[in-house]
């Protein structure tokens with residue numbers, strides 16, 4: 040049988056652009072972390088902490104996270120379905136419309152056009168662009184799946200389809216607004232309702248954009264890299280269905296102790312704890328797939344990224360449910376503990392899996408061997424160390440801060456004023472900025488390595504069998 | 511079965527997603543913002559306050575400030591009465607936030623006089639040197655647009671008068687922000703209710719004032735009072751203070767409970783010991799030379 044002609048050009052383009060947006064997100068991350076310790080780095084009106092922080096988060100989630108989703112999904116779907124992409128034209132449109140959306144978001148956020156709802160800050164015209172973008176992407180992927188040459192759909196395809204539907208529902212419902220002008224709208228929901236709808240969206244953006252897609256990548260790239268299939272098919276079925284069922288109940292764990300009805304909070308708490316099971320279903324499945332292959336942890340940088348990334352996911356899904364328990368939430372909610380949780384997920388899990396996927400893709404879509412494996416190993420260590428410095432310093436800071444906020448004297452008065460607690464944060468915020476900088480060096484080396492691969496890398500005579508694994 | 515039928519998989523996945531969605535996101539609409547949690551004294555924002563709120567959103571103040579107080583002992587002590595659902599019915603969008611880099615603002619309304627806010631917004635670090643909030647004096651340069659404001663009020667369905675719109679002329683963005691801050695959390699009369707009744711006899715634990723302790727007390731005074739009463743008690747936002755005017759007990763109660771209607775905050779959360787130290791500092795500072 041003749042091999043179908045896969046569209047790799049578009050995968051290349053998405054890799055390039057997601058790398059650019061990832062670089063921007065991380066750079067702005069470093070900038071806002073410095074603004075928190077040195078307020079003179081604010082330059083009003085545009086370059087203030089209040090306006091840059093949403094650019095950091097949105098560039099991170101939508102530019103970097105979703106950009107990599109586009110690149111990898113389009114690559115994976117063609118191979119898993121053994122058929123070329125349904126429409127190359129549509130994919131081309133998607134690429135340019137994606138960049139237009141990201142640029143429009145960055146500009147409008149800098150200008151102060153924002154809804155203020157976290158990870159949904161962009162005003163309604165950009166929501167319309169996002170919807171068009173997602174429909175175009177979803178249709179292309181689904182049509183490719185429908186005309187597939189391989190009857191059985193692999194695990195990665197399930198997660199991909201769930202993400203396509205999930206993001207669409209979440210985004211549309213939370214976007215509902217009453218426009219006043221092109222750049223100003225008011226939420227369709229008010230007060231407590233708005234909060235509850237928003238965090239139903241917010242937490243499931245984590246599920247549908249930062250959990251399901253990286254899992255799809257993991258399930259595909261790990262066996263490709265090690266050459267050994269996933270340990271248990273049955274386990275992946277159970278983990279998949281229970282994950283997408285349970286996630287949607289948990290939004291209110293961001294709203295514990297607020298005016299949201301108690302029963303909604305209690306359900307969120309219970310389901311968050313139960314979420315450990317499906318999350319660790321995938322974690323175990325990943326670890327057990329390494330049976331007899333653990334030596335690759337030492338030899339193969341791709342396996343390092345994948346398995347340490349998965350380990351961060353495992354830790355994240357133990358810490359998350361802990362934070363969702365009322366008594367623990369009372370302590371750490373609103374403190375610096377929470378950004379530490381977030382960045383273990385985004386820098387550890389999402390970024391590590393994305394790095395691995397791109398390391399896997401680039402040699403194949405360019406037909407070159409990776410320029411330097413030592414540099415890739417260095418990238419791994421900078422990423423790991425940078426992320427650990429980032430999160431550990433803020434976990435310590437968060438516990439200290441929570442302890443001080445709650446400390447009382449024997450007569451029942453507060454021991455510390457707000458400022459007395461805040462000044463204690465500065466050393467930890469400096470440490471966080473340093474961790475971020477180390478992580479930033481990592482991505483610079485990464486991009487350099489990829490650039491040199493494309494420019495100077497040795498052509499490979501197919502099939503690729505390198506230290507990086509089998510084709 | 512479903513592993514071979516993509517449309518079936520999508521249908522099942524959608525169904526799985528919609529169960530939790532319906533129960534925890536759609537159903538609460540039957541409880542929240544209904545008659546049961548309405549509070550009669552809570553009113554919509556005026557055009558000026560709503561403009562201030564929109565500027566608060568535009569500048570992303572919510573990235574550092576939360577606006578919801580949880581029913582936890584220390585939180586209520588620090589920020590005031592816990593937040594009730596009915597207080598937020600006019601908030602589109604909600605501004606509860608998720609991170610307290612700065613203090614909670616749910617009950618900032620009435621805590622300080624307007625003059626304090628202007629001075630603080632102009633340059634937070636001039637009043638709180640270690641703050642990481644940056645200057646917002648530049649908001650003074652932009653004016654407000656009554657035409658746009660009217661459109662906003664119509665979309666929100668809030669009542670307004672032409673007079674209120676006319677008043678926007680000549681006001682700047684900082685005026686709007688301050689008006690908004692003063693409204694926050696003050697629709698319910700919680701300050702009076704929160705006043706701590708001082709029980710038992712008041713007794714000054716530091717009857718003999720020594721030079722050495724004055725220095726320690728001055729530090730506490732500078733941190734909490736100097737922004738309003740000046741570094742040398744000469745007065746600025748608050749009046750000039752002369753300790754000779756009060757008895758120990760009067761001064762103590764005044765500082766402990768503040769003057770809620772006069773813009774003098776309560777300092778009960780500092781605890782009686784610290785308040786006594788400040789009392790003695792104020793009492794004896796002006797007597798004789800600078801330091802007795």
Ligand code: HEM
Nearest residue numbers: 065068069071072096099100378381385386475478479609
């Ligand atoms: C060099 C690496 C990074 C640095 C230095 C950095 C820095 C920061 C800082 C300073 C904040 C504000 C925290 C606060 O308000 O207390 C933040 C928030 C955030 N960052 Fe990053 N970041 C980095 C990487 C990333 C990446 C790669 C992503 C996403 C893929 C990301 C996603 C987020 C999100 C979602 C938040 C919001 C946190 C919240 O709501 O509390 N960050 N980051």
Ligand code: HEM
Nearest residue numbers: 245249292311314356359360362363372377381384385608
């Ligand atoms: C079982 C899975 C998880 C549970 C139960 C969970 C739970 C939580 C909870 C309770 C919070 C709120 C903390 C607070 O504000 O007090 C939170 C915040 C957050 N989590 Fe997780 N988490 C999980 C997995 C993940 C994963 C895999 C990511 C991936 C990056 C992630 C990213 C985030 C982000 C971005 C926020 C910040 C939201 C904000 O802006 O406040 N979480 N999580």
